[in-house]
Amino acid sequence: MYRSPPTMKRLLQHDPELKQVFQMSSMQLQTLLAIPKQRADAFYKHLQQASPEQTYKHLHAQRIQPLTLFDEHYPLLLKTIYDPPYVLYTKGDVHLLATKMLAIVGARKPTSYAHAALRMCIPMLAKHQVTIVSGLARGVDRFAHELSLEYGTGTVAVVGSGFQHVYPPEHVSLFRTLAKKHLVVSEYPPMVSPQKWHFPMRNRIISGLALGVLLIEARERSGSLITADQALEQGREVMAIPGPITSRESVGTNHLIQQGAHLVRQAEDIFFACPQLSNE
Incomplete structure (x- = not known):
């Protein structure tokens, strides 16, 4: 049975609005998320590639609407399961x-x-x-x-x-x-x-x-x-x-x-x- 990894939970506990994460260094990410250096470096690189606004515009251009677990349109029944996805990409x-x-x-x-x-x-x-x-x-x-x-x-x-x-x-x-x-x-x-x-x-x-x-x-x-x-x-x-x-x-x-x-x-x-x- 699949269980969501704890990294996102740790990140949200530390930064609920996901604003600080874009200013963190690779070393800070590694320490906060308790992940290997290679993964932290890859995550840091990914965060620097595009801003959330740029990412959203790119998805919108493809007619893809992302729904986060905190959106009002996120399906209510899905929220009740043990490990709901944090993001649903919908088309x-x-x-x-x-x-x-x-x-x-x-x-x-x-x-x-x-x-x-x-x-x-x-x-x-x-x-x-x-x-x-x-x-x-x-x-x-x-x-x-x-x-x-x-x-x-x-x-x-x-x-x-x-x-x-x-x-x-x-x-x-x-x-x-x-x-x-x-x-x-x-x-x-x-x-x-x-x-x-x-x-x-x-x-x-x-x-x-x-x-x-x-x-x-x-x-x-x-x-x-x-x-x-x-x-x-x-x-x-x-x-x-x-x-x-x-x-x-x-x-x-x-x-x-x-x-x-x-x-x-x-x-x-x-x-x-x-x-x-x-x-x-």
Whole structure:
């Protein structure tokens, strides 16, 4: 389970408005943050490259709106998790962050069953104006975003890299559509390329934004199960669509149900498990 590094907490305790940090020397940064000299030197160099005003103008030119943990528009549910990101980089309609959200995650290589299950659930979710959160990954994530677009409900993609490095690369067109008409979110600055360890960190934001998490097809060691664990830790409702006992893609979801996750047989079961999502 990812935990935020303590360096930002130390910095904010010493300099809550982040004004003094730009006048600190590399040695002062090293002492204050308790980090190696090489990291302190790199941090100092980065701070001297551009002022906050220049950085904000650069982001604005790319139509990127940063939200800090202290901004009024920062999503309230995300603030309640153990380690909320200090900064969210957003591109698109930030008002979606104030809507009721359901996270949908699942297999990267799903069967046709997963697509059919989503097509059964999303029209009802759209009827209740539920925003669908997912991770822009291959498979179930992509299905969730595309069907949200098809049925006219909001969708938010939480990505594991900066906006200049869309991953997977074949989802560039979908990324652009979501960034224009819906919303893409990342805790990484635009120039940061994807790293393997970013994605478990990203998953805590997917579950943290939502009232509940729905899993559709997951293998025994699926990354989606990490999202389910994080959701439980965050106090979110966890739901799963059962699958054939002969399918490897259903081992994880069936096990979740066995452990107490809400079983979803039809769209109405989602609202039974998580009544806050309903308009009624």
